[in-house]
Amino acid sequence: MAKKRIIFCRSSECHTQNINLWNIRVDDELRKAEWHEIENCCQNLRSFQHLLEGDVIFVGCGRNVIGNFLLAQVKGRITFADIREEILWQGTEAVQKEKEIGLAIKLAMMQLKFRDSFRELTNYDIFRKNTEEYLSALKHVGPNPFKV
Amino acid sequence: MSKTGVIMCRCNGLNDSINFPAIVSKLAGRKEQIPAKIMVLACNPHSFTEIKNFVAEGDVSRLVIAACPSYLKGSYFLHLAHELGIAEQYVELINIREHCAWSLPDELEATERAVNLINMAIEKLKKVKDLGHWQAGKAFINRNKCDKCKRCVDECPNKAIELDGQGYPEVTSKCQRCGVCLGGCPLGVISLPAFRLEEVSAMLGPVSKVKETPVAVGFFCPHACEEADLSVNHGYGYPRNLYVIPVPCTGAVNMILVNDALSMGIDGVVVGGCENSQCQNKKGNEYALRRIKNQQQTMEEMFLEKERLTYMSFGEQYLPTAIIHTDKCSRCQECVSVCPFGAIHYSEVTDTVQVQKKKCRCCGTCASSCRSGAIQLPVTSDREILASIDLLASSGW
Numbered sequence: 001m002a003k004k005r006i007i008f009c010r011s012s013e014c015h016t017q018n019i020n021l022w023n024i025r026v027d028d029e030l031r032k033a034e035w036h037e038i039e040n041c042c043q044n045l046r047s048f049q050h051l052l053e054g055d056v057i058f059v060g061c062g063r064n065v066i067g068n069f070l071l072a073q074v075k076g077r078i079t080f081a082d083i084r085e086e087i088l089w090q091g092t093e094a095v096q097k098e099k100e101i102g103l104a105i106k107l108a109m110m111q112l113k114f115r116d117s118f119r120e121l122t123n124y125d126i127f128r129k130n131t132e133e134y135l136s137a138l139k140h141v142g143p144n145p146f147k148v
Numbered sequence: 149m150s151k152t153g154v155i156m157c158r159c160n161g162l163n164d165s166i167n168f169p170a171i172v173s174k175l176a177g178r179k180e181q182i183p184a185k186i187m188v189l190a191c192n193p194h195s196f197t198e199i200k201n202f203v204a205e206g207d208v209s210r211l212v213i214a215a216c217p218s219y220l221k222g223s224y225f226l227h228l229a230h231e232l233g234i235a236e237q238y239v240e241l242i243n244i245r246e247h248c249a250w251s252l253p254d255e256l257e258a259t260e261r262a263v264n265l266i267n268m269a270i271e272k273l274k275k276v277k278d279l280g281h282w283q284a285g286k287a288f289i290n291r292n293k294c295d296k297c298k299r300c301v302d303e304c305p306n307k308a309i310e311l312d313g314q315g316y317p318e319v320t321s322k323c324q325r326c327g328v329c330l331g332g333c334p335l336g337v338i339s340l341p342a343f344r345l346e347e348v349s350a351m352l353g354p355v356s357k358v359k360e361t362p363v364a365v366g367f368f369c370p371h372a373c374e375e376a377d378l379s380v381n382h383g384y385g386y387p388r389n390l391y392v393i394p395v396p397c398t399g400a401v402n403m404i405l406v407n408d409a410l411s412m413g414i415d416g417v418v419v420g421g422c423e424n425s426q427c428q429n430k431k432g433n434e435y436a437l438r439r440i441k442n443q444q445q446t447m448e449e450m451f452l453e454k455e456r457l458t459y460m461s462f463g464e465q466y467l468p469t470a471i472i473h474t475d476k477c478s479r480c481q482e483c484v485s486v487c488p489f490g491a492i493h494y495s496e497v498t499d500t501v502q503v504q505k506k507k508c509r510c511c512g513t514c515a516s517s518c519r520s521g522a523i524q525l526p527v528t529s530d531r532e533i534l535a536s537i538d539l540l541a542s543s544g545w
Contacts, residue, residue, distance in 0.1 A: 043164070
C-alpha cells in the first residue's frame with residue numbers, strides 16, 4: 001500500500017517556520033508517512049505539484065486559503081490540517097502547540113478514508129465560457145451609444 | 149470629515165502579481181489623498197496593531213480592505229473593524245486575489261484592475277449614510293417617498309412585509325435581508341443594511357471610465373461569486389473587462405441600477421445567479437428573470453439592443469452531491485419535504501428517492517433528518533465525525 005504523503009508548509013509569516021517536526025514525527029502513525037517540507041507553499045504552488053498524487057495531507061493554512069487550488073491539482077485524495085489559524089495563531093505554549101499539531105495531522109490522516117478520490121470535472125470553465133461568449137456578443141453589438 | 153483608508157493584503161505573496169506601491173502612489177495622488185497600507189498577511193492576529201495604528205494615524209473612519217474573497221476572511225475583518233469602532237456599513241471588502249492577481253498574469257493589467265476595484269469601493273463608501281437602520285438588521289422602507297404600491301408586500305418571499313394602519317408597508321422581524329423587495333421597488337425607496345441603490349450606483353462610476361471596450365458590470369449573487377472564484381482557482385481566468393458587484397440575491401437587482409449602468413456608458417450588464425428553483429431566497433431568481441425580460445423590452449423600445457442585459461448561471465455542478473443508499477432508504481420521503489432547494493424527489497416508477505445533481509448544494513439538511521441513515525454526504529458524514537471524536541478521546545483530549 002502506498003504511503004500517505006504529508007506536505008508541511010514552512011513559512012515565517014504564518015509562523016510555521018520554527019516548529020520542530022522531530023517532536024511531532026515520533027508518533028508511530030506519523031512516522032510511517034512520507035514527509036515533505038516545502039518553503040512557502042503558497043508562493044511556490046507549482047514546485048510541489050508532482051507530490052500531489054495518491055493520499056495527501058496538506059499541513060499549513062486552512063482549506064480556504066489555497067485549498068481549492070490544491071483540490072484542482074491533486075490526483076487522489078487530499079485533506080487539510082489547518083494548523084495556522086487553529087493552533088499557531090492561538091496563544092498556547094510551544095509544547096502544547098506541538099502536541100496539537102500532531103493531533104491535527106492525525107485527524108486529517110483519519111479523514112482521508114472518508115474522502116472521495118479525484119474525479120474529473122469538466123464544467124469548471126463554464127463561468128469563463130459564458131462570460132466570454134457574452135462579451136464577444138457585446139463586441140458584435142457595438143459600443144453603448146451613451147458612452148461619451 | 150470622514151476619511152477613507154485602504155488596506156491591501158499581499159496574502160503572503162499570493163497577490164504578488166499586483167504592483168502595490170504603484171497603487172499606493174495612485175491613491176495618494178487623488179484629490180482627497182487616500183492613505184493606503186500594504187500588509188503581508190492582514191488576517192494574521194499580529195497585524196491588528198498595525199491596522200489599529202494605521203486607522204489612528206490617518207484618522208480613518210471608512211475602510212476598504214483589498215484581500216481575498218469576503219466569504220473567507222470577511223467576518224474576521226468586520227470583527228476587526230468593529231474593534232476599531234468602525235461600523236459594518238463603513239467597511240468594504242474587495243477580492244483582489246481571484247479578480248486580479250490569480251486571473252491576470254500581466255502585472256500592469258492586474259494592477260489597473262485592482263485600482264479600478266478599489267476606486268469602486270471608495271466611491272461606494274463615500275455614499276454610505278447612517279440611516280440608523282443597520283442595527284435593526286432588516287430592510288428599510290423610506291416612508292416619505294413610498295407611494296403604497298404594495299409590490300414589496302406581494303413579492304417578499306418570506307412574507308415579512310405587512311401594511312400598517314396608514315397603508316404603508318412595514319418590515320417585520322421575519323426579514324431575511326434577501327433584497328427581493330428592494331429589487332422590485334419601482335421608486336427605489338427600499339434599502340438593506342450595507343446595500344443601498346445610491347451606493348451601488350456610485351460603484352458604477354469608475355467602471356464607466358474604463359477605457360477598454362466592451363466593458364461590462366456583473367451583479368452576482370453570493371453563489372455566483374463563489375462559483376466564479378472557484379473557476380479561477382481551477383486556472384480559468386476572470387474576464388478582465390467584467391467588473392463584479394456582489395448583491396445579496398439576483399432578486400435584489402433593481403432595474404434602476406441597470407438603467408444607471410447603461411446611461412453611464414457601460415456596454416453591458418450581467419446578472420449572475422442560480423438556475424431555476426435553486427435560489428436560496430425561494431423566488432429571487434424568478435423575479436430577476438421576469439424583471440430582466442421586461443427591461444429588455446423597454447430597452448428595445450428605446451432602440452437599445454436587448455443583448456446588453458442578460459442573466460447568467462454557472463452550472464452549479466461543482467460540488468459533489470448527497471448520495472441516497474437505496475438499500476437503507478425506508479421511502480418515508482422526509483428528505484423530499486425538508487430539502488430547501490427542492491433537489492430530492494420520489495420516483496414512483498423505480499420506487500426510489502433520487503437526488504437531482506444540478507440542484508443539490510450538499511447542505512446536509514436531508515442527511516440530518518434521515519431516520520434510516522441512508523443519506524451520505526461526500527464532504528462529511530456521521531461516521532467521520534464519530535471517528536474524529538474517538539481519535540480525540542483516545543488522545544486524552
